[in-house]
Amino acid sequence: MEEVVFFHRRSATLILADLIENFELNKVSQRLYWLLKLGGIADPDGKISLDLRMTFLGKREQARSCLKRILQWNPEK
Template identity: 55%
Template sequence: MHAEDKSTYPPLNTLKAVAEDVWIIDGPSIRFGWGCIKFPFSTRATILRLAGDALLVHSPTPLVPTLAAAIGKIGTPRWIVGPNRLHYWWIGEWHAAYPDAAIYLAPKVQRQAGARLDFAWQPLERDRGYPWDDRIATLPVSGGFMTEVELFHRPSRTLVLTDLIENFETGKLETRAMRFWTRLGGVRDPDGG
């Protein structure tokens, strides 16, 4: 296993049921940081099924053919959500595969993504007024660095967060620096925050 793979949760690019009408997809790690200092972070999408076969895709990961086939068996993506300014990397790929799905972006996502998101999208910045309101509660949480939009799937009582709460497992951190920063930041397992 490569050092970068240490931060992921295999099997990757596979639907994993976590509750009725709720799946996660663990994706590859991406490198994020400042300047020349970059650390690997695992990626994860969440899929919520609403009435009929309508799917909401939250923070998409790469859309490989086997994953697209599995998604086709559970429904059709109708909404693709970029919940904060760090979770947009594969939205364009999903938009290309599902051009009828509406794209919703949290504040500053499009500015951060630039040309990667050069198609029509709708703002995700309020707590209601979305096509999924009857089954999913939406809550924007504003912060100094970014606004993150949280979702609560009422039927399964599943709360979908992105970076509001982090809980890094020490064994998945590849460097001493990463272990130091996660401890200093108070986001290390078992007491993430």
């Protein structure tokens, strides 16, 4: 999984997006119901699914490095 960060230099605007899944359980089949609950992506407390969160394990230093680079851009908005 790759995150995308947009920075518009002239306006010093930083745009970040995150994938949040928030399925309404009363609108899915019983088969999906439990998968959505286990994945942590059920309404009202949806978030990034467990399988995607697992892809970030062991990458804390890489995340810190990316954050440091983004902060060096000095975004104003």
